[in-house]
Amino acid sequence: xxxxxxxxxxQINPSSSSLTLTRNQIWKGLQRKIRNAQDFVPxxxxxxxxxxxxxxxxRITYYDTKEDQPGHTVxxxxxxxxxxxxxxxxxxxxxxxxxxxxxxxxxxxxxCMTYTFEWQYPKVxxxxxxxxxxxxxxVQMAKDAVQSSIEAMRKMAKAGELGQ
Numbered sequence: 001x002x003x004x005x006x007x008x009x010x011q012i013n014p015s016s017s018s019l020t021l022t023r024n025q026i027w028k029g030l031q032r033k034i035r036n037a038q039d040f041v042p043x044x045x046x047x048x049x050x051x052x053x054x055x056x057x058x059r060i061t062y063y064d065t066k067e068d069q070p071g072h073t074v075x076x077x078x079x080x081x082x083x084x085x086x087x088x089x090x091x092x093x094x095x096x097x098x099x100x101x102x103x104x105x106x107x108x109x110x111x112c113m114t115y116t117f118e119w120q121y122p123k124v125x126x127x128x129x130x131x132x133x134x135x136x137x138x139v140q141m142a143k144d145a146v147q148s149s150i151e152a153m154r155k156m157a158k159a160g161e162l163g164q
Contacts, residue, residue: 011103012153015109023100026153029152045071
């Protein structure tokens with residue numbers, strides 16, 4: 001069995017951006033992501049909220065069929081830690097964390113988004129070719145997830161859907 005841990009961070013408001021997202025807007029975006037993941041992650045078809053109480057959301061996430069795997073559903077427990085992070089707990093032990101962090105400026109312009117992933121693979125051997133392949137795939141997936149989430153939040157902010 002192997003555990004695969006990876007993380008990817010990206011600046012949310014690079015100098016090339018025409019719009020500066022505020023921490024409040026980003027937090028609202030993460031709350032929306034919990035309840036409507038399909039707006040942020042292209043492989044998710046829909047999200048069904050089963051329970052929403054006191055900063056803990058239980059949801060069913062429906063994934064589209066991909067080239068290498070059939071469509072499937074995952075029940076997740078999402079815990080909000082205002083205004084910094086959201087943890088997505090899956091029944092198989094997987095933990096995904098979305099974190100808003102300050103950069104050196106300690107201003108909105110320096111905010112970063114980090115996604116951390118912890119996957120468990122009981123049938124994969126440490127150091128095997130499959131293990132190495134999974135690491136590379138998951139690092140790319142982390143990068144893609146951060147970038148697609150920031151892009152989705154920008155579109156929502158431009159449309160006035162995230163407030164100020």
